[in-house]
Amino acid sequence: MARWGMVIDLDRCTACQACVVACQVENNIPVAGQSDSDRGRGISWIRLAPFNEGEHGTRPGLRLVPIPCMHCEKPPCTKVCPVKATSIGKEGIVAQVYARCIGCRYCTTACPYTVRRFNWKLPEWPDPMGEGLSPDVSVRPRGVVEKCSFCHHRLQNARDKAAIEGRALRDGDYMPACVESCPAEAMFFGDLDDPRSVVTRLEAGPRAFRLLEELGTKPKVIYLSKGESGADV
Amino acid sequence: MPFCETAMTSSEPERVPDRRLAIAVFAVSFCAAAAIGFVTGQFRSPSVDQPIAFNHRKHVIDNQLGCSTCHTFYETETFSGLPASDICSTCHAEPLGKSAGEAKLVKMLKEQQPLVWKSLFQEPLHVFFSHRRHVVKAGIRCERCHGNFALTTSPPRRVRRLKMADCIGCHEERNVSVDCTTCHR
Numbered sequence: 001m002a003r004w005g006m007v008i009d010l011d012r013c014t015a016c017q018a019c020v021v022a023c024q025v026e027n028n029i030p031v032a033g034q035s036d037s038d039r040g041r042g043i044s045w046i047r048l049a050p051f052n053e054g055e056h057g058t059r060p061g062l063r064l065v066p067i068p069c070m071h072c073e074k075p076p077c078t079k080v081c082p083v084k085a086t087s088i089g090k091e092g093i094v095a096q097v098y099a100r101c102i103g104c105r106y107c108t109t110a111c112p113y114t115v116r117r118f119n120w121k122l123p124e125w126p127d128p129m130g131e132g133l134s135p136d137v138s139v140r141p142r143g144v145v146e147k148c149s150f151c152h153h154r155l156q157n158a159r160d161k162a163a164i165e166g167r168a169l170r171d172g173d174y175m176p177a178c179v180e181s182c183p184a185e186a187m188f189f190g191d192l193d194d195p196r197s198v199v200t201r202l203e204a205g206p207r208a209f210r211l212l213e214e215l216g217t218k219p220k221v222i223y224l225s226k227g228e229s230g231a232d233v
Numbered sequence: 234m235p236f237c238e239t240a241m242t243s244s245e246p247e248r249v250p251d252r253r254l255a256i257a258v259f260a261v262s263f264c265a266a267a268a269i270g271f272v273t274g275q276f277r278s279p280s281v282d283q284p285i286a287f288n289h290r291k292h293v294i295d296n297q298l299g300c301s302t303c304h305t306f307y308e309t310e311t312f313s314g315l316p317a318s319d320i321c322s323t324c325h326a327e328p329l330g331k332s333a334g335e336a337k338l339v340k341m342l343k344e345q346q347p348l349v350w351k352s353l354f355q356e357p358l359h360v361f362f363s364h365r366r367h368v369v370k371a372g373i374r375c376e377r378c379h380g381n382f383a384l385t386t387s388p389p390r391r392v393r394r395l396k397m398a399d400c401i402g403c404h405e406e407r408n409v410s411v412d413c414t415t416c417h418r
Contacts, residue, residue, distance in 0.1 A: 089412035097417050099359050138359035138418055152414045156361045160311070163370045 002169060003092045004150055005192035005220035006179065007202045008066055012186035015064035019046055019178035019187065023068075026151060026177035028133045028140075030123035043117040045069070045148040046178055066187075068178065069094060069115045069148035070211065070219030077107035077116065085145075092192075092220055093150050101144040108145055112212050113219075116147045150189075151176035171197040192220060279392050281351045284341070286334050286387045293383035300375055300383075307364035307375075315350040318342055353388070354379060356395050361418045371407070 023029065023046045032042030046068040053061040071094045078086050078094065085100035086107055108116040122142045125133075133139060136153040140146050151174075158174035171191035179187040190197040199222070202208060207224040292298045300307070303320055307313035322342045328335055341348065356362055367373045375382070378395065404411050 087413055089414045090410065091412070091414070093414050095413040095417065097359075097413050099357065099417075136361075136418060149414070153361065153418045155414065156363075156418065160363045160366050163366055 001090055001193075002171065002191040003193040003220070004071070004155070005092070005190065005199050005203070005222065006068070006071075006150070006176070007188040007199045007208075007222045007224060009186040009188075009202075009207075010063065010065060010223055010225040011207070012184045013064075013066065014184050014186075015048055015066075016183065017048060018181045018183055019066055020044060020048065022177040022181035023148070026134060026137070027149070028123070028137045031125055031129070033124075036120070041118075041120045043119070043146065045115070045117075045146070047115075065211075065223070066178075067113060067115060067211070068176075068221060069150070070113050070217065070221045071148075071150060073218035073220065074216060076110040076112065076215075076217060080106040080110045082106065091155075093152050093155070094147075095149065095152065096145065096147055098138060098140050098144045098146065103143040103145065105145060112215055112217065116145050118145050119143060170194070171199075280390050281353060281388070281392055283351055283388045284348055285338050287350075288332075288334070288386050289382050290384055290386045307368050309365055311361075311363040311365060313364045315352065316348070318345075318348045321348065352392075354393050354395060359418060360416055362416070371409075373403075377403070 024031075024044065027045060029043050029045065036042055046066055048064040049067050051063045051065055053063045071088075071092060073088075073092065075086075075088055075094050078088055081087075082104060083100055083102050085098075085102070086094060086096050088094050103118065105118055108114070108118060119140050119142050123139055124130075134153075136157070154174045154176065159169050162169045162173060171194040175189040179189040188198050188202060190199040192199055192203060194200060202224060203222050205224065207226055208222050209225065210219045210222055213219075292303075293300070303316040304313040305316070305320070318341070321338060325335065325338055325342060328339050338348075368375070378399070400416065401411055403409075404415075409415075
C-alpha cells in the first residue's frame, strides 16, 4: 500500500503562488474578501509563509515557503478531535470528514504548522465563479474545519481507474493540483514506500529536511534546500 | 423554630403537583409536536413525482430487458444515468400496449417534451461513489443497494436516503477499506 508524500524543492521554488491558486480552484475554496481577510478568516489550504533569512545589514533576505498540510505520520490534530472527524488513513493521508466535524477547533490549535482553517461563514464566490465549482470536492458548510487533503478526490479517481484496469495503485498514478501546476517544477509527489519513486530518492538526499522535525510529528511533506550547508546536489 | 417547620410542611404538598403538571404539559406538547410532524410529513424523506409511472416489472421481468438498457452508464461511469427520451422512443415510437402511462409517454415523445426523471436514491454530496467500481470490479448486484426494483410495478413515492452504516457493513463484510478518504470527499 502506498504512503503518499510530497517533496518541495525550495531552491527551485520562485514563490509565484501558482500552487496556491491551483489549490483554491481545485478544492472549491471560497474567496474571503477584504474584511474577512483583515480578520484572518481567509481560507487557503496551501500558503506561502515568510521566513527571514540572513542577518540584517549583511545578507538580508526573505524566503517564502509553501506550506500545505504536512500529513504527519503522528498527527497531533487527530488525537485531540473529540468526534473522530479527522483521522489518518492507511495510505497516510490525514482526512477531514466535514459532515462529522463539530467545529470545536481543537485541531486548529493542536496543529503546529497552523494549516487548518475554520469556516466562519457560508462559502461565497463572486459571480460567475460559483457556477464553476468542482463536483469532485464537497463545498464545506459553515462551522467546520478544513485543510489540505492531498487532493484525495484525485486519489479516489485514480484508485477507481486502477481497479478497473485490474492493477494495483502505484507511484505516479495521481498528483495533487499544486504539484501539477508548479511552473518551476519544484514540487514532487509520490509513494514514499516505493524505493524507485522520485520522492524516495529526493527524501534520502542531503538537502532534505522537514519542518519542526524535533516535535516528532514525522511530516510527509519534505523540503529540499541547500541552505547554509552548501551541499551540492 | 416551630414557625419554620410549619412553613416547610405547608409549602411541600403544593410543590409536587406543580412539577407533575410541568412534566404533563411537556409530554403533551412533545407528543403534539411529534404528531403534527408525522401528519405534515416532517420526518419523511421528500416525495417524488415522476413524469410517468414507470413499470419496472413489465420491462425487466416480462420483457427480459437488462438494467443497462435504460440505465446506460453504470458499467462505465461513476453514475448510472436515467434514460433520455431517445432510449424510450427506440421501442415506444408507436404504442405497444394499452396502458394509460404508455399513451402519455407516446404523446410526450411525439410532442418532443423532455423526460425529466427524478433520482430516487440519493447519497450526500460529501460522498464519492462509483457505480462502475462496485458493479464491474466488485461484481455487486444492483439489488444489494437498490432493493428488488425489478419487481415493482409503479415507482416509489419517496426518495430513499442511503446510510453510511449500509456502506460500512458491506465494506467490512468484504474486507474493503473503511478509511474515511475511501468514500468521503
